Amino acid sequence: WTDSANFPVVNPFRGRGGGVDAFLVRYNASGTAVEFATYLGGSGDDRALAVAVDGLGQPVLAGSTASTNFPLQNAVQTMSAGGRDAFVAKLNASGTGFIFSTYLGGAGQDEGRAVAVDAAGNVYVGGATYSSNFPTLHAFQTTSAGGQDGFLAKFGSGGSRLYSTLLGGQADDRVNAVAVDAAGQLYATGATASANFPVVAGGLQPALGGGQDAFVVKVSAAGSSRMYSTYLGGSGSVPEEGLAIAVDATGSAYVAGATSSANFPLVNAFQSVYRGGGADAFAARLNPAGSALVFSSYYGGSGADYAYGIAVNSAGIVHLAGQTTSINLPTRDPIQGANAGLQDAFVAQLEASGANLIWASYVGGSQADGATAMALDSSGLIHLVGVTQSTDFPRQRPIQSSHAGLLDSFVARVRGYSAGAPQAVSVSPSSGSGNGGTFRFTYSDPNQHQDLEEVRALWSSSLNEAGACSVRYLRAANTLWLRDDAGSAWLGPATPGASGTLENGQCALTLASAAVSGSGTTLTLDLAVSFKSVFGGARNVYLYAIDLMGLNSGWQQRGTWTVANFAPEALSVTPSSGSGIAQTFQFTFRDGDGHNQLQWVYALIHSSLVQSNGCYLRYTRADNTLWLRSDDGTAWLGPVTPGGSSTLENNQCRLLASASSASGSGLILTLNARFEFKGPFAGAKNVWLYAIDTANQASNWQLRGAWTVAGFLPEGVSVTPSSGSGNSQTFRFLFRDYDGVADLQWVYALLDTAISGANACYLRYRRSDNTLWLRNDANNNWLGPVTVGSSGTVENTQCRVAASGSAAVATGATLQLDVPVTFKSAFLGNKNVYLYAIDNSGQISGWQQRGTWTVPGTAPEAVSVTPASGSGGSQTFRFSFRDADGFTHLQWVCALFQTSITGANACYWRYTRAENTLWLRNDAGTAWLGPVSPGTSGTIENNQCRLVGSTSAVSGAATTLNVDVTIQFKTAFAGAKNVYLYAIDAMNLISDWQLRGTWTVP
Structure with missing residues (x-):
């Protein structure tokens, strides 16, 4: 039990109830971890005094409680x-809930001091009561x-309660320990001061030997009768009692x-003398009749010295545990040879005859x-539980490494004697040899x-587990493990x-074929092992x-x-x-x-089976990378990682990592690779x-x-010339289809400032009948056809195409189309040359710009000024x-x-x-002033003149532009002046400055 509010619970079923609470802890088989630890109690004082576990791993506790709200389930009281x-409380194996929990008592003081379970899961409880109305x-x-x-x-x-009985005489009696045999017969021991304790005739000791004796009782499976009942003691008094019992x-029955008493009944004793100090522990074995x-x-x-625990193994070796203040307790081959403090635990083993101490040690x-x-x-290992006040209590692989309070519990596992x-x-x-087999x-x-x-078993060329096949089997957990490569x-x-x-x-274990068996001193382990090719060679087999x-x-x-080693397969x-x-x-x-x-695939x-000019892929499994062979077959391009965003390419193909993957399972490696092939x-x-x-x-x-x-x-590859200027030109258009020229259905060439068929020089060629066509100005119909090499022409407002100078030549994947084109003045300016192709299956190249061409225009002219001469401070001039x-x-x-010509x-x-x-x-001649629109009321002026917008005007017709400008000259500009004219067109062609008149400013 514990009064600690910070008891280290793990997956607790119950929280702290208050005051003193019972607790229950379960450790794993190796004792290295707590599987659950929980409080158990109500708001009063609750103490567990005994615990047992049934064959299903379900724990049972017995103790005493002063709580009126002790947690109950399926209770008989x-x-x-x-x-x-x-x-009495029984929990499920996971420690998450009760199977049953019940009070057991009358109006007086009652406590459960002992508990045991049989193979059927029945629960046996022993204890002490002062209640005259204890439920039987x-x-x-x-x-x-009388008394207790x-x-x-x-x-x-x-x-369900199957039986319940009192056991005692007129003085104080209590049951301290119980055990049960395979037939469900109950064995009990404890203490009695009653001279009329209910013994059964024929027992070992029919009378009380002193002030208080131990007793041993065997009860029938039905609980209705005592099969034997006997005192066990000498002339001494307290303490003389049975504290532990076991049955073989x-x-x-084995009692400790x-x-x-200096005259405690002894038979075949390894220690025949009482050594004093207030008490000696004892160990005794009764025959099956108790006589x-x-x-x-x-x-x-x-x-x-007090013995609180006794157990016997299948060989009849008797195990004792308890506590001692003696500094001269008999020990043999101890793990701790001396008492380390005020009081230590002890653990000991006796021969089946009881005549010799096999092994004994202090623990504390x-x-x-x-x-x-x-x-x-x-x-056959000994598990001890107890209490300690020692901060230096001996620990090994502890779950809790330090003492946490005034009094802590401890758990220890020891073996004792070793043969x-x-x-x-x-x-x-x-x-032998091979790629595997079943080994025993x-x-x-x-x-x-x-x-x-x-x-353990180790296959290796030396005693080294790295790069080896090293197996271990843990017997208690029944588990197999394999050492990693490192x-x-x-x-x-x-x-x-x-x-x-x-x-x-290096190897693989097939678990379904693995088996373990044990008998007596021998353990046999069968393993089905498959060796990997990398592990090929001579190996030693080591055991441990x-x-x-x-x-x-x-x-x-x-x-x-x-x-041996398997060869890989493609x-x-x-x-x-x-x-x-x-x-x-x-x-x-x-x-x-x-x-x-x-290694590689x-x-x-x-x-043909050559590396050059192929689409040749390599995958490296160890680093999960893809590589592509260069065109000349001498180097690897890469790497890229499957699933990544990169690509690899040569002149034959492109490898897309994003659509590629690699996976392995068992003996099989699967590689998915995405290729785009080139023409x-x-x-x-x-x-x-x-x-x-x-x-x-x-x-x-x-x-x-x-x-x-x-x-x-298909592809629109090129135009020759790819740039230039002129009003006429024979263009060579090149198209390609790697599926063969015969797969080309239509090819197109468009000369325009943008991809639009309206008001353009837009032609097409149909391979099947060797004809040329030209798009009309409105871009809603094709003009033609004319046959390549014939005498006809086809034209729109932008250009004329002459069939007579045209030619179409097919070679392998390439179509060469020569077309003479004469441009019209309305089409002057900078043009782009776009190509387009469609194959027989309707696949298209898309429009591709492959060149530029300038259709030249005529430079503008500065024609005249009217009047061409004169004088005056103001004049409206016409400039043409x-x-x-x-x-x-x-x-x-x-x-x-x-x-002169200066601004x-x-x-x-x-x-x-x-x-x-x-x-x-x-x-200054550095910037323009304005603007003002002709015909509007605004003016612009500098120190030489003023332009008047309201009397100015502009008119244009066909090729001529007239600009009428009213100019008011200033006196500072007096003198004879020349009149120069200049023009720039949309293609930046210029007239240069032209002297076209004179004027005198008065």
């Missing part, structure tokens, strides 16, 4: 009857004879406790410690095979006989065993084995045949040693596969499929300009009044046709 009551059922004693009485009770596995398969002692002995020193630290209970596991270290005996077969490993332990904690960690666990495998880079206390056999070489390509310019291929490879033994798509690679190809494993064994090249590279998009391409082709026109301190204006605006140059 649902309320506290007064004072303290005993309680099918009892051999229904009423209290013991009690015994049996509950079914679900919590023959029905012999404490005595202060005689088989052995009985003191166990103690000069201090106070510098303060007070004591073992309060013990149990044996199937391996010797385990042995690594043999492997069968002890020699034999180990032995003189302390029985259950004493083996771990056994030799630094264990892979697993896995259960022998289960499905699946354990594997590393270690027992529960750490004694080991050391590594022992017990055999040899030569591991299995298949999917699809195995077909055609197209792009495809995701699935390449499949196999290695009998496991797919992770493949290759795929070659080519017309020069068109045609029928074979698909070869190749693989190399980590031992450099190869599959050789294997022909696994065929593929026709076809279905390419001409552009053979149309007056709308004019960009700017200018006039300059000055003594500074001049009357220099500009007209912008597109926006209909007039501008005047500033005095």
Whole structure:
């Protein structure tokens, strides 16, 4: 029990109830972890005094409670009857809930002090009561004879009460311990001060030997009768009592406790003298009838010694545990040879005869410690529980490494006597060769095979677990493990006989074929092992065993084995045949040693088995990378990672990593690779596969499929000349279709500023009938056709196409089309040359710009000024300009009044046709002033002149532009001036400055 609010709970079923609470903790089999730890109690004082576990792993507790709200379930007594009551509680195996929980008591003080379970899950409880109304059922004693009485009770596995009886005389009596045999017969021991304790005739000791004696009672399975009942003690008084009891398969009871009697009944004792100190522990064995002692002995020193636990194994060896203040307690081969403090726990083993101490040891630290209970596991190890005040209590692999309060519990596992270290005996077969087989490993332990904690087998060229096949088996957990390639960690666990495998880079264990058996001192381990090719070669077989206390056999070489190596296989390509310019291929490879033994795999798509000018792929499994062979076949391009965003390409194909992947399972490696083939690679190809494993064994090249590279998009390749200017030109247009020229249906050429067929020079050629066509101005019909090489022409407003000078030549994948084109003046300017193609299946190239061409125009003219001469301070002048391409082709026109051609301190204006605006140059000749629109009310002026917008005007017709400008000259500009004119068209062709008149400013 605990009064700690911070008791270390794990997956608790119940929280703290208050005050003092019982607790229950379950550890894993190795004692290295807590599986659950929970409080158990109500708001009062609750104390668990005994625990047992049934065959299903379901724990049962007995104790006492002062809580009126103790947690109950399926209770036979649902309320506290007064004072303290005993309680009995059974939990499920996971510790998450009750199977049953009940009060057990009357109006006085009651406590459950002992509990046991049988094979059917029935629960047996023993304790003490002061209640005159203690609830009895099918009892051999229904009423209290006086003072405190013991009690015994049996509950079914679900919590039903099967019997309940008192046990005692007129003085104080209590049951301290119970045990049950295979027939359901109950054994009890405790203390009695009653001279009329209910003994059964024929028992070992019919009368009370002193002030208080131990007693031993055997009760029938029904609980209705005592099969024997006897005192056990000498002339001493307190303390003399039985504190622990066990029973063997023959029905012999083993009792342990404490005595202060110098004449305690002894038989075949290994210690025949009471050594004082207030109490010596004792151990005794009764015959099955309870009529005689088989052995009985003191166990103690000069201090106070109490035995609280006793257990017997299948060999009849008796195990004791308790506490001692003696500094001279008998020990033998101890793990701790001396008392370390005020009081220590002890643990001891006696021969089956009781005549000799086999092994004994102190267990404790510098303060007070004591073992309060013990149990044996199937391996024969001793499990101790108890309490300690010592901060230096000895610990090994602790879950809680430090003392947390005034008094802590402890749990310890010890073995005791050892007959010797385990042995690594043999492997069968002890020699041979192959890629695997079933091996039988034999180990032995003189302390029985259950004493083996771990056994190992190692295939390696030396005693090194790195890069080896190293297996271990943990007996208690029944699990197999395999060492990783680095030799630094264990892979697993896995259960022998289960499905699946354990594997590393060297070997694989088939779990379904693994088996373990143990008998006596021998453990046999059968393993089905498959070796990997990388592990090929001669190997030694080493064995190792270690027992529960750490004694080991050391590594022992017990055999040899030569591991063969499987060659890899290049299995298949999917699809195995077909055609197209792009495809995701699935390449499949196999290695009998496991797919992770493949080092490289290759795929070659080519017309012949050569590396150059092919689509040749390599995959490296170790680093998950793809590579592509260069065109000349001398280097690898890459790498890229499958699933990544990169690509690899040569002149034959492009590999897309994003659509590629690699995966392995068992013996198979699957590689998915996405290829886009290129035109020069068109045609029928074979698909070869190749693989190399980590031992450099190869599959050789294997022909696994065929593929026709076809279905390419047509291309508009080029125009010659690709740039230039002129009003006529024979253009050579080049188109390509890697599926052959015969796959081309239409080809197109468009000369225009943008991709628009309206008002363009837009022609098409149909290969099937060798005809040329020209698009009309409105872009809603084709003009023509004319036959290439014939005498006809086809024209629109932009251009004329002459068939007579045209030619079409097909070679392989290329179509060459020569077309003479004469441009018209309306089409002058800078043009782009676009090409387009359509194949027979309707695939298109899309429009591609392949050149530029300038259709030249005529330079503009600065024609005249009217009046061409004169004088005056103000005048409206008409300036005339001409552009053979149309007056709308004019960009700017200018006039300059000055003594020479300079814009500074001049009357220099500009007209912008597109926006209909007039501008005047500033005095410095560095910037334009304005604008003002002709016909509007605005003016612009500098120090030489003023332009008047309201009387100015512009008109244009055909090729002529007239600009009427009213100019008011300023006196500062007086003198004779020349009149110069200038024009720039939309193609930036210029007239240059032209002297067209004179004017005198007065």
